Amino acid sequence: MSDIEVEIVLALPDRQWLRRISVRCGASVAEAVSKSGLREACEDCDIDTLALGIWGQEVASDRVVKKGDRIELYRPLQLDPREARRQLALSGRTMSGADID
Helix, strand or coil: CCEEEEEEEEECCCCEEEEEEEEECCCEHHHHHHHHCHHHHCCCCCHHHCEEEECCEEECCCCECCCCCEEEEECCCCCCHHHHHHHHHHCCECCCCCECC
16 A cells, blocks of 8 residues: 555644645544654643644544545633624624724
């Protein structure tokens, strides 16, 4: 079997982490994350508790990756987006940052 290339992506509040790696054909999302070195690079982040996705769709850690997949690690939301909009509206602001007259 030949290797395939995938990307591993994690966005933290203060930095972004992106790495292209080669994994064996038939590797799982968890195996790709493990091989990426992300655990060592982001020791302050508990990688095992983060949700996983491919191109914006949440997936299980045992899902087999395909060539060109973009594996994303999702941090928990600090605030539900609907609640954020509600709070902004109450203060007379919008998500775009423009004030309402």
